[in-house]
Amino acid sequence: MDKTNINANVDTDLQEQGNGENTAENTDVRTFTQEQVDNIVEKRLAKERRRLMGMISDDENIKAELTKSKLELEVTKKLNDSKYPSCLSGLMDYTSAEACVESYEKITKVFDEAIKQAIEEKFKAAGRNPNAGRGWADNPGAYRAYESTNELRSAFGLNKDN
Numbered sequence: 001m002d003k004t005n006i007n008a009n010v011d012t013d014l015q016e017q018g019n020g021e022n023t024a025e026n027t028d029v030r031t032f033t034q035e036q037v038d039n040i041v042e043k044r045l046a047k048e049r050r051r052l053m054g055m056i057s058d059d060e061n062i063k064a065e066l067t068k069s070k071l072e073l074e075v076t077k078k079l080n081d082s083k084y085p086s087c088l089s090g091l092m093d094y095t096s097a098e099a100c101v102e103s104y105e106k107i108t109k110v111f112d113e114a115i116k117q118a119i120e121e122k123f124k125a126a127g128r129n130p131n132a133g134r135g136w137a138d139n140p141g142a143y144r145a146y147e148s149t150n151e152l153r154s155a156f157g158l159n160k161d162n
Helices: 035-079 087-089 097-125 140-155
Strands: none
Touching: 035 087, 035 097, 087 097
């Protein structure tokens, strides 16, 4: 804050050239009432508060942007590790870590259900039972081939694990 004297502004010429006398005519004293001083101080304090609040607001915005960027990177990595499309990261809520985790769980659950439903529709369109899975009941020929492969492996002394 500016360290000027707000109570008085005095301009004086202490000495005239050559004779060293003080002159009262050149002295201008300005005084303020307590109310005027209070108003001046209040205005300066209000201006400083506005400036500081602007700095705090800017700081909070920067922190929020950094948090969002950090969460976006973490979510994108997690999506890639889980074999989800990284474009799902655009649907997440990055307002806080908790909101991000919650939105991740909801979005991946909806995505999994949508994939499951699309697969079931493809199976049904092809005339197959999507819930049959890899059961041998739907394809007895596959079971016989599996059994004969096991018989061959046993005949050559090979285990399933090798």
